[in-house]
């Protein structure tokens with residue numbers, strides 16, 4: 001058993017011609033850990049995964065698996081299982097033959113292949129489909145087979161590249177449950193899961209690494225990243241938080257702060273490094289914004305739009321400019337009822353609860 005981390009990326013960069021798809025990435029994933037690589041389209045998530053798998057050769061940096069430098073090894077010598085978005089099953093082979101493919105390529109004895117194929121098909125609940133052709137399976141079933149195929153070689157590392165994104169919403173929910181069960185049954189397997197779906201990342205990952213423009217923006221335990229995001233980008237991407245400009249009135253020594261938003265004073269949790277700044281942003285999730293009839297206290301605002309989304313109403317609002325040096329501040333809110341509120345165009349009062357994360361006001365654009 002090795003004490004070295006399952007995966008280490010040391011300054012790994014990937015260029016395609018003059019385009020940098022991955023800037024020098026330093027990232028360590030421990031054995032048995034599930035890490036989600038989360039970020040918008042084109043942020044470099046898949047490229048990072050391909051560098052681990054060996055499907056792209058880094059332009060610089062080294063990739064280590066359990067302490068061993070594998071940068072120059074081809075994919076099939078890395079002992080990694082990979083599942084991609086579009087299943088990529090061999091259509092002319094049965095389910096069992098697909099699952100046994102990697103073992104046959106390694107010239108494993110036939111009896112062992114049979115036993116192992118049965119075992120992993122059972123693990124993903126697909127034993128009854130062993131003799132079917134992939135064409136006779138639904139999308140979810142094909143993805144289960146693809147996962148079984150990746151697991152058949154008993155990989156120390158399982159890489160998942162948007163494995164659920166081709167499935168419909170209900171099936172995705174079900175597969176998240178399946179992946180959680182798998183994770184529990186394979187406690188030593190290290191999983192890196194690429195997704196742009198924050199709820200998937202929160203459900204499945206121990207840690208989340210947030211990527212943007214080929215760079216790692218932030219990495220940390222899933223719960224911490226959600227509750228106390230250190231950057232505006234993480235707050236906005238992971239939980240769709242409103243980023244409201246506030247004045248920092250006072251910071252106490254225990255991670256708390258008093259802030260002013262317009263005429264309202266509230267308590268906040270210091271989440272990023274403030275470095276003595278007087279201006280910062282408060283990350284306020286739409287579900288936490290209170291919207292009330294005018295004259296009930298709270299911050300004066302105008303209701304710009306309301307959409308009924310079944311469980312909730314999504315409201316677009318604008319805070320009164322005067323309180324924010326003339327700057328227009330838009331706010332999104334999600335409320336269960338709009339009873340007592342004026343029609344669109346009317347004036348309302350907003351409340352923001354105590355305890356929201358306070359983040360230094362320094363997006364990467366402003367730093368450069």
Ligand SMILES: Nc1ncnc2c1ncn2[C@@H]1O[C@H](COP(=O)(O)OP(=O)(O)OP(=O)(O)O)[C@@H](O)[C@H]1O
Nearest residue numbers: 016020021039040041042043044045046047048196
């Ligand atoms: N083979 C390639 N040749 C040239 N450019 C590429 C190649 N592969 C990726 N890129 C570019 O590198 C950047 C990062 O791509 P990557 O696929 O890693 O992003 P991603 O975060 O996984 O996005 P998505 O969620 O859309 O898959 C993108 O701008 C992409 O266009």
